[in-house]
Amino acid sequence: MSGLSYWERTYGDHFFDILIVGAGIVGLNAALSCRERYPDARIGVLDKGMLSVGASSKNAGFACFGSPSELLDDLKNHTEAEVTALVAKRYQGIQALRAKLQDEQIDFELNGSYEVFQTNQKSEFKACASQLDYLNRLLYPVFEQDIFELRPLDFGMQSVLNEGIFHRLEGQLNPVKMMLGLKQLAQAQQIEIVSNYEVKAFELQGEQVEVKGPKTLKCSQLLIATNGFSSSLLAEHSVDILPARAQVLITKPIKGLSLKGTFHLDKGYYYFRNIDGRILLGGGRNCDFQAETTDRLELNSKIQNRLDELLAELFGLSEEDVEYRWAGIMGTGHQKTPIVTSLNKNIHYGIRLGGMGVALGTELGADLAQCVSL
Ligand SMILES: Cc1cc2nc3c(=O)[nH]c(=O)nc-3n(C[C@H](O)[C@H](O)[C@H](O)COP(=O)(O)OP(=O)(O)OC[C@H]3O[C@@H](n4cnc5c(N)ncnc54)[C@H](O)[C@@H]3O)c2cc1C
Incomplete structure (x- = not known):
C-alpha cells in the first residue's frame, strides 16, 4: 500500500x-x-x-560578496578574472533578488560589513590592510567605487583589534x-x-x-x-560536489547589544551578526573538515565548543547565554x-x-x- x-x-x-x-x-x-x-x-x-x-x-542571512582575507585566500587558487567574476555574480545576485522582493518583505538592511581580526591576528590584519588598494583596484569594475576601507571598531567586542575592514555594500536579510x-x-x-x-x-x-x-x-x-x-x-x-555542513548558534537576547552590520573573521570561516538583539555566530568548519563533509543535519560538539569559545573571547558570554543551535548543508567542491x-x-x-x-x-x-x- x-x-x-x-x-x-x-x-x-x-x-x-x-x-x-x-x-x-x-x-x-x-x-x-x-x-x-x-x-x-x-x-x-x-x-x-x-x-x-x-x-x-x-543560513545566516548575510548578503555578502567576500571579505578581504577570504578573497586573498581565493586568489591563491583562482585567477584574478575568476575571483572578480565570482564577486560580480554575488553582487548582481543580491541586486536581482532585491528587484524581485521588496527590502521590507525580506528585512533587507544595507548596514555594511566588517572583517574583524582578533588581537592574536595582528600579522593577518597587516597583510590584509596592505592589500586593500590592490583589492579595491581589482574590484572597482564590480562596485564602481573603492569598496574596502579601514574603520575603527566600536561595538563593545573584546579581544579584537580596534580597527576593521569595512565593506559598505554588504547587507543582511531574513532567509x-x-x-x-x-x-x-x-x-x-x-x-x-x-x-x-x-x-x-x-x-x-x-x-x-x-x-x-x-x-x-x-x-x-x-x-x-x-x-x-x-x-x-x-x-x-x-x-x-561535496556536502559541507555548517553550524550556527544564537544567543538569548543581550541587553544593550550594539552590533550593527555583519561581521567576518578568519577568511570567512567565522561570521556573526545581530538579530533581534541576539548574537548569531556561525562557522568553524575548518576545525573538522572531514566530519563536516556530510549531509547529516546533526551538530558536531567539536565545532560547537569552538563557537562557544569564540563567543566567550569576543563577547565575554558563556554557554548559558546560548539559546539555540542548528546546522545546515552547503555544497562545495575543489573550486569555489x-x-x-x-x-x-x-x-x-x-x-x-x-x-x-x-x-x-x-x-x-x-x-x-x-x-x-x-
Ligand atoms: C548555516 C549556514 C549559513 C549560511 N550562511 C550564508 C550566508 O549568510 N550568506 C550566504 O550567501 N550563504 C549562506 N549559506 C549558504 C547558502 O545558504 C546556500 O549556498 C544556498 O542556500 C544554496 O541554495 P540552493 O538552492 O542551491 O540549495 P538548498 O537551499 O540547499 O536547496 C536544495 C533543496 O533540494 C532539496 N533536495 C535535496 N535532495 C533532494 C532530492 N533527492 N529530492 C527532492 N528534493 C531534494 C532539499 O530539501 C533542499 O530544499 C549558509 C549555509 C548554511 C548551511
Whole structure:
C-alpha cells in the first residue's frame, strides 16, 4: 500500500514540461526564470522537505560578496578574472533578488560589513590592510567605487583589534522571509511546488525524463538544484560536489547589544551578526573538515565548543547565554565557482554555491533556466 489517495496517485499523470528538483533559492529562481521564458509551460518544483530542508532557510542571512582575507585566500587558487567574476555574480545576485522582493518583505538592511581580526591576528590584519588598494583596484569594475576601507571598531567586542575592514555594500536579510517571498511569486505564476517528494533517481527515455520518487513523474526538461545533497543523485556522473555542513548558534537576547552590520573573521570561516538583539555566530568548519563533509543535519560538539569559545573571547558570554543551535548543508567542491551545466539536452544542474548562495542563488537559478530548450 502506498498510502496515496486516488487524487494523489493521479497527480502528475499528465506530463510536465519542466521539473525542478530542489525548492531552495536556486530551484525557485530557476522556476521563475523558466516561467518568463515559457509562459504556457507546465512547471513543477519537487522538494523532499515540507519546507526547504536545504541551506536556503537555514543560513545566516548575510548578503555578502567576500571579505578581504577570504578573497586573498581565493586568489591563491583562482585567477584574478575568476575571483572578480565570482564577486560580480554575488553582487548582481543580491541586486536581482532585491528587484524581485521588496527590502521590507525580506528585512533587507544595507548596514555594511566588517572583517574583524582578533588581537592574536595582528600579522593577518597587516597583510590584509596592505592589500586593500590592490583589492579595491581589482574590484572597482564590480562596485564602481573603492569598496574596502579601514574603520575603527566600536561595538563593545573584546579581544579584537580596534580597527576593521569595512565593506559598505554588504547587507543582511531574513532567509525564511526570502524563501516565502519566492514561493509566493512562484505560486502566483502557476508553478506547482510539491513537498515531501524525494527524487531517488532519474532516467532519460527517448525525449522524456522519468523522475522516480514516491510516484513516477515525467517531463521534457529536468533541472537539478539540490546543491549540498547532490552527490548521491549525481553519483554516476563524476560531478565535483561535496556536502559541507555548517553550524550556527544564537544567543538569548543581550541587553544593550550594539552590533550593527555583519561581521567576518578568519577568511570567512567565522561570521556573526545581530538579530533581534541576539548574537548569531556561525562557522568553524575548518576545525573538522572531514566530519563536516556530510549531509547529516546533526551538530558536531567539536565545532560547537569552538563557537562557544569564540563567543566567550569576543563577547565575554558563556554557554548559558546560548539559546539555540542548528546546522545546515552547503555544497562545495575543489573550486569555489558554481557549476551550471547539462548532462544531456534534457537534464541540467546548477549547484556548488559554497557559503555565499544567498548572493549567488538568484543569478544561478536564471543561468540554470537558460539551459532549458522546449
Ligand atoms: C548555516 C549556514 C549559513 C549560511 N550562511 C550564508 C550566508 O549568510 N550568506 C550566504 O550567501 N550563504 C549562506 N549559506 C549558504 C547558502 O545558504 C546556500 O549556498 C544556498 O542556500 C544554496 O541554495 P540552493 O538552492 O542551491 O540549495 P538548498 O537551499 O540547499 O536547496 C536544495 C533543496 O533540494 C532539496 N533536495 C535535496 N535532495 C533532494 C532530492 N533527492 N529530492 C527532492 N528534493 C531534494 C532539499 O530539501 C533542499 O530544499 C549558509 C549555509 C548554511 C548551511
